[in-house]
Amino acid sequence: xxxxxxxxxxxxxxxxxxxxxxxxxxxxxxxxxxxxxxxxxxxxxxxxxxxxxxxxxxxxxxxxxxxxxxxxxxxxxxxxxxxxxxxxxxxxxxxxxxxxxxxxxxxxxxxxxxxxxxxxxxxxxxxxxxxxxxxxxxxxxxxxxxxxxxxxxxxxxxxxxxxxxxxxxxxxxxxxxxxxxxxxxxxxxxxxxxxxxxxxxxxxxxxxxxxxxxxxxxxxxxxxxxxxxxxxxxxxxxxxxxxxxxxxxxxxxxxxxxxxxxxxxxxxxxxxxxxxxxxxxxxxxxxxxxxxxxxxxxxxxxxxxxx
Amino acid sequence: xxxxxxxxxxxxxxxxxxxxxxxxxxxxxxxxxxxxxxxxxxxxxxxxxxxxxxxxxxxxxxxxxxxxxxxxxxxxxxxxxxxxxxxxxxxxxxxxxxxxxxxxxxxxxxxxxxxxxxxxxxxxxxxxxxxxxxxxxxxxxxxxxxxxxxxxxxxxxxxxxxxxxxxxxxxxxxxxxxxxxxxxxxxxxxxxxxxxxxxxxxxxxxxxxxxxxxxxxxxxxxxxxxxxxxxxxxxxxxxxxxxxxxxxxxxxxxxxxxxxxxxxxxxxxxxxxxxxxxxxxxxxxxxxxxxxxxxxxxxxxxxxxxxxxxxxxxxxxxxx
Numbered sequence: 001x002x003x004x005x006x007x008x009x010x011x012x013x014x015x016x017x018x019x020x021x022x023x024x025x026x027x028x029x030x031x032x033x034x035x036x037x038x039x040x041x042x043x044x045x046x047x048x049x050x051x052x053x054x055x056x057x058x059x060x061x062x063x064x065x066x067x068x069x070x071x072x073x074x075x076x077x078x079x080x081x082x083x084x085x086x087x088x089x090x091x092x093x094x095x096x097x098x099x100x101x102x103x104x105x106x107x108x109x110x111x112x113x114x115x116x117x118x119x120x121x122x123x124x125x126x127x128x129x130x131x132x133x134x135x136x137x138x139x140x141x142x143x144x145x146x147x148x149x150x151x152x153x154x155x156x157x158x159x160x161x162x163x164x165x166x167x168x169x170x171x172x173x174x175x176x177x178x179x180x181x182x183x184x185x186x187x188x189x190x191x192x193x194x195x196x197x198x199x200x201x202x203x204x205x206x207x208x209x210x211x212x213x214x215x216x217x218x219x220x221x222x223x224x225x226x227x228x229x230x231x232x233x234x235x236x237x238x239x240x241x242x243x244x245x246x247x248x249x250x251x252x253x254x255x256x257x258x259x260x261x262x263x264x265x266x267x268x269x270x271x272x273x274x275x276x277x278x279x280x281x282x283x284x285x286x287x288x289x290x291x292x293x294x295x296x297x298x299x300x301x302x303x304x305x306x307x
Numbered sequence: 308x309x310x311x312x313x314x315x316x317x318x319x320x321x322x323x324x325x326x327x328x329x330x331x332x333x334x335x336x337x338x339x340x341x342x343x344x345x346x347x348x349x350x351x352x353x354x355x356x357x358x359x360x361x362x363x364x365x366x367x368x369x370x371x372x373x374x375x376x377x378x379x380x381x382x383x384x385x386x387x388x389x390x391x392x393x394x395x396x397x398x399x400x401x402x403x404x405x406x407x408x409x410x411x412x413x414x415x416x417x418x419x420x421x422x423x424x425x426x427x428x429x430x431x432x433x434x435x436x437x438x439x440x441x442x443x444x445x446x447x448x449x450x451x452x453x454x455x456x457x458x459x460x461x462x463x464x465x466x467x468x469x470x471x472x473x474x475x476x477x478x479x480x481x482x483x484x485x486x487x488x489x490x491x492x493x494x495x496x497x498x499x500x501x502x503x504x505x506x507x508x509x510x511x512x513x514x515x516x517x518x519x520x521x522x523x524x525x526x527x528x529x530x531x532x533x534x535x536x537x538x539x540x541x542x543x544x545x546x547x548x549x550x551x552x553x554x555x556x557x558x559x560x561x562x563x564x565x566x567x568x569x570x571x572x573x574x575x576x577x578x579x580x581x582x583x584x585x586x587x588x589x590x591x592x593x594x595x596x597x598x599x600x601x602x603x604x605x606x607x608x609x610x611x612x613x614x615x616x617x618x619x620x621x622x623x624x625x626x627x
Contacts, residue, residue, distance in 0.1 A: 074468065190475035191483040195599075226599035229482045231330040231354050234346075235598075246471045262485050263353045 058290025181239025277304030368495030370581025373555020386555030395426025
């Protein structure tokens with residue numbers, strides 16, 4: 001009898017041992033993350049995460065991962081409230097505070113876009129990944145990053161869910177934009193107007209939403225776009241104007257709106273039909289690689305298209 | 308005199324060319340065959356004429372501001388952007404943008420002018436304390452002062468997330484000029500006329516304080532008038548189109564090489580050549596990458612620095 005009663009206990013013990021063993025190997029297991037500047041090995045799920053990139057913060061926040069260290073400045077308005085009160089500040093977007101990063105004893109440090117040059121120094125201090133993505137394929141890049149974060153933090157399901165929501169939103173905006181005509185993306189800056197084209201940071205309006213641009217072969221820079229006159233806008237006569245107001249730091253959309261409210265722009269079909277959509281400047285210009293930023297922009301485009 | 312007429316004619320021709328360059332089709336034929344309601348005429352009235360006027364006013368008044376400055380500081384290498392004036396005006400404009408973004412442009416411009424006045428006065432005060440009035444030391448002091456004021460401006464612009472706006476302000480650019488958006492520049496013309504009326508006084512003041520006082524002129528008052536002219540012009544141009552580097556340096560120097568230093572004679576020359584030079588540069592900026600534009604400050608910067616180098620090397624060769 002003893003024999004019979006003991007067997008399941010042994011099996012149970014063995015099983016438990018095996019389980020704890022696999023659990024142990026899993027927690028100690030090294031994961032190799034392939035990213036924009038190479039491969040980084042991390043062990044287990046990082047508990048303390050730092051980032052010098054607001055888009056990375058945005059994506060982690062969307063996944064529900066707490067972030068222990070953030071850039072000291074330029075927090076976009078729509079993310080400000082989500083930064084933990086005790087989060088350490090690790091320098092500017094371009095120049096991280098490496099001493100602070102070294103002292104923080106964090107498990108993972110994420111750089112991207114503006115802070116990507118920090119990778120070379122940071123990788124010797126602690127496990128670092130560069131999550132920069134290409135502006136010509138922002139949506140795919142954001143989704144790829146979300147998937148990667150899902151793997152790193154063991155949140156694959158949540159990541160898939162976010163990506164599915166993003167896909168659905170894209171499809172919805174795309175459907176709303178179909179047959180609505182051409183568009184031009186403008187950035188306004190202290191009284192000047194620049195145009196954005198297919199390789200810029202707002203190119204997704206054309207590439208991903210399939211809204212045709214009024215321009216062909218734009219050779220634009222990554223920043224303010226190419227300077228144009230109001231005559232240019234008048235002649236190209238877009239059906240829609242999407243406006244990124246770089247003056248918005250001063251407050252409101254008033255600067256861009258009053259700049260574009262002039263005798264030439266008012267003759268375009270976009271202005272005549274009230275088809276001027278003001279995009280969140282921080283989301284469009286600083287953190288366009290983050291989940292909630294891109295969702296915010298898509299909602300703004302959608303609201304504009306439906307208005 | 309005959310030469311001045313030729314220069315004026317060239318400038319007028321440039322102005323006419325400027326009227327017919329742009330994205331929209333505004334040709335003489337289109338204008339003649341269209342009514343006042345049609346696009347060519349509309350574009351001409353709303354965009355082309357204001358832009359051309361803005362270029363002429365800004366070019367002429369900035370060049371004259373440079374001339375006045377060179378007279379009162381008695382140094383050939385000084386102009387608003389090498390004396391801290393432009394930087395001070397930017398700081399003033401930034402301050403008013405942060406604290407009173409809703410103020411009308413005119414009020415903002417006046418604040419910018421007051422800051423410009425303060426900055427330039429500070430420059431003159433520092434100059435009095437500089438023992439060696441070396442020709443190159445004076446602009447160096449001005450550039451350093453401008454650098455300090457610029458650093459303060461950058462700090463606040465950074466804090467208030469206005470860096471990009473700051474860059475765009477200080478970058479001279481006529482692309483945003485339309486009817487109703489350049490009229491402040493007429494103040495520049497007013498200042499230029501004032502400079503012409505007071506030209507003899509500036510010429511005398513250019514000889515030094517003692518000389519001026521001996522001739523029975525109030526040196527201090529002439530200086531203040533000069534400062535007000537320079538500050539107002541800098542502020543008006545900065546607020547309307549942004550700063551145009553080198554302009555106040557090159558044009559007066561070229562003119563001085565050609566016709567000497569009597570300000571009554573040089574003011575019309577400086578005005579005409581300032582306007583013509585900026586017109587030529589803006590036309591280039593519009594043509595090179597059409598339909599996009601290259602900002603005037605970039606074109607003037609490139610061409611201006613080249614001309615300036617030639618000037619420097621030539622004067623040295625003559626001296627040697």
